[in-house]
Amino acid sequence: MTDLEWEGLPERLSLRRAIRHRLRRFDPTIRVIAEGFLAEASAIDLLAVGGEGEIISIRIGRSGDDGALLTRCLADLHWLQPRSVDFLKLAPRLGLEPSAEPRAMLCCPEFAAETRAAVETLPARSIELATYRCLRQQGQLSVLLETTSPSRPQAVERAAAPPLRPSDGLRQAPPRRSGFRTGLSDADLNIAFEEEKILD
Amino acid sequence: MPRDLADVLHYFLPEFDGERETGIGREVQLGGVEARSLAILGIPIGERDVVRAALAWNLAIETARLGAATLMIAPASDAGSPLWPEPGMGPLGTELVLCPATDLESLYLAATELAKSHANDTKMGGIVFVRIPPPWLAVGRTKANPIRWLLLLTSANRRDLHEAYDLAKTLSGADPAVELGVTIHGVSSISEARAAFEYLSRISEEQLGLVLSSYGLLVDDLDVYRAIAAQRPIGLAHPQAPATHALMDVARLLHEDARSRACD
Numbered sequence: 001m002t003d004l005e006w007e008g009l010p011e012r013l014s015l016r017r018a019i020r021h022r023l024r025r026f027d028p029t030i031r032v033i034a035e036g037f038l039a040e041a042s043a044i045d046l047l048a049v050g051g052e053g054e055i056i057s058i059r060i061g062r063s064g065d066d067g068a069l070l071t072r073c074l075a076d077l078h079w080l081q082p083r084s085v086d087f088l089k090l091a092p093r094l095g096l097e098p099s100a101e102p103r104a105m106l107c108c109p110e111f112a113a114e115t116r117a118a119v120e121t122l123p124a125r126s127i128e129l130a131t132y133r134c135l136r137q138q139g140q141l142s143v144l145l146e147t148t149s150p151s152r153p154q155a156v157e158r159a160a161a162p163p164l165r166p167s168d169g170l171r172q173a174p175p176r177r178s179g180f181r182t183g184l185s186d187a188d189l190n191i192a193f194e195e196e197k198i199l200d
Numbered sequence: 201m202p203r204d205l206a207d208v209l210h211y212f213l214p215e216f217d218g219e220r221e222t223g224i225g226r227e228v229q230l231g232g233v234e235a236r237s238l239a240i241l242g243i244p245i246g247e248r249d250v251v252r253a254a255l256a257w258n259l260a261i262e263t264a265r266l267g268a269a270t271l272m273i274a275p276a277s278d279a280g281s282p283l284w285p286e287p288g289m290g291p292l293g294t295e296l297v298l299c300p301a302t303d304l305e306s307l308y309l310a311a312t313e314l315a316k317s318h319a320n321d322t323k324m325g326g327i328v329f330v331r332i333p334p335p336w337l338a339v340g341r342t343k344a345n346p347i348r349w350l351l352l353l354t355s356a357n358r359r360d361l362h363e364a365y366d367l368a369k370t371l372s373g374a375d376p377a378v379e380l381g382v383t384i385h386g387v388s389s390i391s392e393a394r395a396a397f398e399y400l401s402r403i404s405e406e407q408l409g410l411v412l413s414s415y416g417l418l419v420d421d422l423d424v425y426r427a428i429a430a431q432r433p434i435g436l437a438h439p440q441a442p443a444t445h446a447l448m449d450v451a452r453l454l455h456e457d458a459r460s461r462a463c464d
Contacts, residue, residue, distance in 0.1 A: 020460035024379070025411050028401075032456060093449065137377065179401055180394045181414040183449045189389065189419055189442040 007134040009062060009109070010141055016045050016060055018143045019107055019132060023048070023058075026130070026145045028179035030056065033094055040079045042072060051178065053097025055080050055087065057104040066108045066115045066129075073104035073127050093183035107132050111148060238269055238315040238326040239458035240308070242347035244334045244367060245283070252353045253283035253331065254428040255385055255418055255447075257296075260329045261433045262444075262451035264292040268458070269318045269326030273297045273311050275333065283331070291433050304336045308346040327458045339370055349379045351415060351454070355386040356396035365403055372410045380410065381457075383450050385418035393417035413457070416450040419443050 009015065016035065023030050029051025037047040039057070046058035057076035061069045080102040088096045105128045119127050129148040134141065245252045257272060264270040276298040278284055287296045297314060301307035307330060315328045330347060337345065350371065354364040364382065371378050382400060384393040397414050404410040418424075421443035427434040435444045 017460050021457075024413050024457065028411055028413055031453070032460065035459075093452075178394060178398055179412070179414050180397045181453055182390060182393070182416040183452065184390060184416070184445060186390055188445040188449075 007136045007141065010134060012060075014141055015134070015143070018134070018141045019058075019060055019145065020046055022132075022143045022145045026147075027051075029181070031095070031181060032058075033091070039072075040075050044076060049095055050100075050103065052100050053095055054100035055084055055096060055102045057102065059104065059106050060132075061106070061108045063109045066106065066111045069106055069108070070115050070118060070127070073106050076104055077102050077126065095181075095183050101126070103127065105130060107145065109133065116148065236316065237312070237319050238271075238328050240311050240315055240328045240330060240347060240349065241454065241458070242330045242332045242345075242350040243353065244337060244350070245331045245353075246334055247278070247281065247283070250282055250428060251385075251424075254424070255353055255383075256329055256331065257284065257290075257294075258427075258434050258447050259451050259454065260294045260327070261291050262435050262447045263327055263455050263458075264294045265435065265448070266451060266455050267322060267324040268455050269293075269321035269324075270329065271295045271297060271314050271318060271326075272329045272331065273299055273307070273314060274331035275302070275307060276300045278331065285431050291436055304332065304345060304347070307332065307336070311347075325455070325459045327454060334367070337367070337370060337374075339374065345371060345375050345378065348375070348377065349381070351381045351383060353383050353385050353418075354396075354400070356384050356392050361396060361400050364400055365407075368400075368404050368410060368412070369408055372408050379413065380404075381413040381415045381454075383415040383418060386420045387417050388420050390417065415453045417446055418450060419446045 010018070020032050020035070023032065023046075027050075030048045032046050032048045034047040035045065037044045044057045045060040048056040048058055050056050057073060057080060059069045059073055059076070084096060084098040084100075084102065087094070088098050103126050107130045110131055111129050116129065119129055130145050131148060132143045132145050134143050136142070243252070243256045245256060260270045260272045270293075272284070272294065274284060274296070279287070279298055284296055284298075287298050289295050297310075299307065299310035301310055311328045311330045318326065318328075332347070332350075352364045352367060354360045368380055371380060382397055384396045387393040387396070393416070397412075401412045401414070404412050419442045421441055423438040423441040424434055424443045427437050427443075430437070434441065435447055438444055
């Protein structure tokens with residue numbers, strides 16, 4: 001892989017785009033729904049919906065930003081919680097679950113020991129810390145994203161799951177967190193059928 | 201219909217006017233990002249696979265309905281085939297382009313040119329959908345697949361899922377960085393699509409270390425086949441049909457992801 005090289009920090013827009021791109025592999029259940037989204041007093045870099053319908057504030061910072069951004073993440077959780085219902089009304093097909101607690105993800109090149117310690121005092125998963133490194137592959141900016149939260153449920157589930165062969169059946173798959181994405185409900189798929197039945 | 205939270209919330213919340221300094225980096229305008237290139241999405245479609253071609257064409261139209269610039273590019277050998285309508289501008293500005301490509305590299309080059317030349321058609325970004333003849337993806341056919349983002353359309357039956365798995369294996373073997381998405385088509389319920397995706401996702405991850413992205417489902421609906429037979433966009437012919445709801449949902453997922461793929 002001679003065409004792979006580490007990259008310094010790019011301008012903010014490119015970095016945000018690269019992290020948004022990488023999130024799909026980092027956690028396939030996360031769906032970014034807005035960028036530069038104004039919260040209480042500053043813009044959330046990426047606003048997303050998680051696999052359980054929870055709203056996620058994703059803040060991206062540079063070295064030394066982590067302390068201030070942690071404060072903003074906490075403020076985001078406070079600000080987002082009462083607004084989940086409004087978001088659901090505005091965009092009902094985004095798969096939001098208003099009863100799910102909002103959470104935050106903080107992405108920085110590194111985190112100070114105080115920031116890590118502060119996050120450990122919070123409820124599990126309420127704020128996730130992820131470090132990133134930028135690289136350029138075939139001319140395309142990319143990032144390596146790595147969580148620093150040891151209790152990341154997805155990683156635990158994957159590690160615990162037994163291997164499965166292609167010849168195994170659908171029903172033999174043990175339960176795991178699904179990466180399946182859709183904003184549809186069963187009602188979306190049945191309305192017209194019901195209407196046709198009535199017309200028939 | 202607004203499908204992205206950023207598309208509607210600026211009616212209710214303050215909006216930044218361009219970039220500004222905030223002390224921690226810079227903040228940029230809510231919503232659209234101006235790109236220098238549209239995202240390129242490859243879709244393997246056989247030369248007689250009318251259903252997949254129709255689904256791809258309809259996905260392009262639904263993506264255009266979201267405000268995105270969308271184009272469909274296919275090899276010129278498709279001319280006159282039942283896969284596509286007449287080349288040129290179609291519904292909602294979706295354009296079908298046939299190019300004289302004879303292999304993956306030349307197809308990709310043509311797609312790249314289109315992606316760049318249409319990059320500023322809209323601030324909402326967009327997608328160049330590329331019809332890839334599956335034999336072009338075979339091992340040894342090309343040095344490397346230059347198309348890094350592909351969508352596999354598969355039904356939920358076991359044989360098709362294993363075919364999709366085999367294709368995923370070939371693609372990831374040739375390029376471990378390839379990003380593969382999957383849409384399950386021809387299903388009648390969300391649970392059926394979910395089970396199929398989870399099965400495929402699971403074996404791909406366990407056997408290949410490959411993480412598949414889900415791009416929803418497309419339903420088995422009589423309206424789909426009626427529209428295919430008539431070569432009419434499903435969303436325009438039957439706007440309230442379940443098939444249309446599903447197409448809109450998949451288009452939204454693709455569009456959301458495309459916006460993070462716009463090339464620098």
